[in-house]
Amino acid sequence: MRTIPADIAERFEVGPLVEKRADLSTLDVDSKDVPELLARLRDRHGYRHLSFATATDLFEEGVFVLTYMLHNHEERHSLGVKCRIGRENATMESCHLLWEQMWTYQREMKELFGIDFPGSPRVDESFVLEGWIDIPPMRREFDTREYSERTFPTRPGRSTKDPATHMKEKLYPEAL
Amino acid sequence: MFEGVKGFFPPPYDPKEPVDFSSGKFLKMWQGPQHPGITGNMSLELAIAGDTVYDCKTHVGYLHRGFEKLMERRLWMQNFPLVCRIAVPEPDFNEYCYAQAIEELAGVEVPEKAKWLRNLTLEMIRLASYLMWIGGQAGAFGHGTIIQWSATMRDYVLDLFEELSGGRIYHMYIIPGGVRSDLPEGWTAHALEVMETIEKNLDDIELVMFHNAVFKMRAKGLGVIPKDWIDRYGITGPNARAAGFRRDLRKDQPYLVYDKLDFDYVTAEGSDAYDRALVRLGEMYQAIDLIRQMLARMPSGGEFKTALPNPLHWKIPAGETYVKSECTRGEYGFYVVSDGSDKPRRVVVRGPSYTHAVSVMETLVKGQNIADVAGLMVSLHTYPPEIER
Secondary structure: OOOOOHHHHHHOOEEEEEEEEOOEEEEEEOHHHHHHHHHHHHHHOOOOEEEEEEEEEEHHHOEEEEEEEEEEOOOOEEEEEEEEEEOOOOEOOOOOOOOOOHHHHHHHHHHHHOOEOOOOOOOOOOOOOOOOOOOOOOOOOOOHHHHHHHHOOOOOOOOOOOHHHHHHHHHOHHHO | OOOOOOOOOOOOOOOOOOOOHHHOOOEEEEEOOOOOOOOOOOEEEEEEEOOEEEEEEEEOOOOOOOHHHHHHOOOOHHHHHHHOOOOOOOHHHHHHHHHHHHHHHHOOOOOHHHHHHHHHHHHHHHHHHHHHHHHHHHHHOOOHHHHHHHHHHHHHHHHHHHHHHOOOOOOOOEEOOEEOOOOOOOHHHHHHHHHHHHHHHHHHHHHHHHOOHHHHHHHOOOOOOOOOHHHHOOOOOHHHHOOOOOOOHHHHOOOOOHHHOOOOOOOOOOOOHHHHHHHHHHHHHHHHHHHHHHHHHOOOOOOOEOOOOOHHHOOOOOEEEEEEEEEOOEEEEEEEEEOOOOOEEEEEEEOOHHHHHHHHHHHHOOOOEHHHHHHHHHHHOOOOHHHHO
């Protein structure tokens, strides 16, 4: 059973260490502590590898959960550091100085969720959605179908058929 | 001796020199998205002076289909036709990671036979993917013959997949609770024949490619990844093993039946394009060996899938997990969050190309000759779909 290292428990307000598997745990922390905690985990506790950083939109609670997945190669253990930030004007401190690929994840979160990371390199450059002007598409309120119908309207002159009715007409014309 | 007009050619590369296009010294050149020297649908925006690259920006998004968003709107089982499309040459790693994540969250046990069959397909697709890569790597240095051989060999592996699953590229063979079917009659004998053919062909490839003076001269010393970059940039897979790191999830955190198989890390020390190619060649031979081991040791009978609830009404208990596997490019993982409903709350695909093709590529390419950009890029073995998801 893993426990939170003493220096981390003393220094930061952290939640319980939740063991998902023998080689995977998660730890909830306050968002303001994230950069320092990540640096400490990297430098003093062997979590030198960043697997990914991402966000989950908890629309109903009005928060984003940010997850930083670290890995300790010696102990063969992954640790997901999680924090919550408000959805309105979502801003998080940048951690791009800790890992060289972090700025890309932050740039992606800015584009797809609208979470800002002030000071992160090229954070305002588009990543995969060149010329995107709608709300960030990974937010839960973004309706893909509505967007699609609004942006790519059916051209006049075309008729569409309900697939179920079409198949009935084709297979059982006598029943109609 | 004529020495040319002094100052006509740009001075030697100085990485500290800022790129100023108004100086007239630099030229912006796009490599991709339609270019034989690019891996998939992505492009590199290069700033060059003479034939030296001074700056690079990776552009992705040409293949963006919003997989992660689409998955939030579909039932757990409806996502299987989607996940395999995230990495075209290696769909099975997506199927495995997603299925394993669902099983963990739902507490589903997988029969022993299914683990062997899953493991078998993962090694088969590793071999197929490497065969595709080696053709690209040789082609980037002007060897047109290798791709013709390796594409044929890959097709033989795809034949095996077709017999097994009905699909050549996308298999949808691994499903929650197990796999879709057992090995067809006569399949094992056919697979062993194919392995023998590919092994012989690999010997030829090794002779023609790895002992070729042109390939050696161009690949040796190209794109050397310093050891201290491995953790700084999150580099995994053959790119890390070619730098001497003994890291392989199949050995370090064995999943499926890897702990029952005999194999070792394939490593090198040079960390350049040549050594990365050597590591991958070694892992191709290793995949053939592992396939043979599995065919010999796999239980002949037994269940290959567990009965599941009605997939149209299957609600997965709330929770989260991160499942990873060692694909040909390194750590490939799925981070899955469930809110207890019949659809995933969030699915994040962690592909190794995310760092290899963006942060690493953008840094490593500076100072290279433009003729080597394609060879360098293929040597990092990147797939854009897993970046843009």
